[in-house]
Amino acid sequence: MNSTANQQQSVSVEVHGLRKSYNGVEVLHGISLEVARGEVFVIMGPSGSGKSVLLKHIIGLETPDAGEILIEGERIDAEGVADKYRMAMVFQSGALLNSLNVGENVGLYLREHRLKPPAEIDRIVREKLELLGLKGVEGKSPGELSGGMKKRVAIARALVIDPQLILYDEPTSELDPLMAVTIGEEILDLKERIQVTSIVVTHDRDLAFGVADRIAVMNEGKVIAIGTPAEVKRNPEPLVQRFLTVDFKPQPQETYAKHT
């Protein structure tokens, strides 16, 4: 592993002309964006707009049909580049291994790659879990945890890698507002503490505007707006404005009565 690349705490990400189709249906139509070192970059958009697919390409879980992804200027699909940088992903469901307990899940990366002795791994696991307010849950199985706890365990598992880039896929989905705020604070806290580059995919407007340095709005596989939160708020594109301002409007009582 390149020692300079390994020592720096965050990495830059560039996506150029990314295209991807599934069964003849194009879901990413030439996406291009850049994420600076140490930035919290939020990708917003309605469900089915291709946000999670984009994230999977960045971490290397999917291969693009066209276009390229660069980490620190190097193509992610080039020999050895994916192994050179420490990247982690927090999945929407947490994706904790159900056959392992919480401690084993968090320590999995270190154990499987034999990076530390078992006692050291146990200490690191306890430390990372405590960092996320999860003291004493090492022995529990993922099934015993609430949705918020699973997400925080998934973040702890990502932190064990000591990542230079963390990707979050819908980190606040299925969470109550209090827990959503806690997760948002964790993202900001990690940025402050370890200067990690973060890419957050979400359709939670509060989270996006609460944590983002910059925001990209996607719709139907295209980036339709990109900029700082203030710039995106001012973007005149009707789809962007609709996505950012649409709210629940209860029907008047008489209309409801008419329907029933």
Add this chain to the structure above:
Amino acid sequence: MFQSIGEMVVLFLRTLQALPKLWRQKQKVFDQLFEIGNASLLMACILSLFIGGVISLQTGPLLAKYGLSGSIGGGVGTAMCKELGPVMMAILIAGRIGSAMAAEIGSMRVYQEIDALRTMNINPIHYLVLPRIVAISVALPMLVIFSILVGWFGGAMVAAGNEKIGITVQAFFSNLRQVVEFADVMHGLIKSFVFAVTIGVVSCAQGLQTIGGPRGIGRSVTKAVVNSIVLILIFDYFLTRFLLYFEK
């Protein structure tokens, strides 16, 4: 279908490639061995006892009719070693263990656990497939040895207890010893090893190909079991033809 076969062959080759790293997964191999033994031993015992018994019951009276009841031990012994032990155990394991493998790996795929492994640079073939295929390849031949012994015992009990056959347990085993050779047992063990690899590869491949939710997992489990059994029976024929060349 050809794509599916191709994926299974690729998975098998990648598992072979990963064999030198097996020592790192030894704990998982032991866990899987325990799982297979624990889940199958009682079933294997009951199945083998009754298979041995029913061969005796079907062939014994017929042999007795022609005055050949003394040769029933050899018949039951050979059938259990070369054919029924390996094939019936393989079918049992395909249903009991192959289905569990496909369901476990399938649900890991559906719930993104395999994606999570890949983001941590953990190869799912090393972590999930290799220990399972190695464990089943060790466990099935051992279960077949157990099945052969219990089957012989079941055959002997029925032969001794059925008045139409009317031979003693000692006479049954004396004939068995004269007829059954070590090569016959090896014949069954070679078959069972091939069947075990088949079940492991088919079940893991089906699990890794799972798409969709719980319905997708169910579909993978069904495919894993059906495809394993079909392949076991096809391979059984060709293996028998192949192994018969080496017999005197």
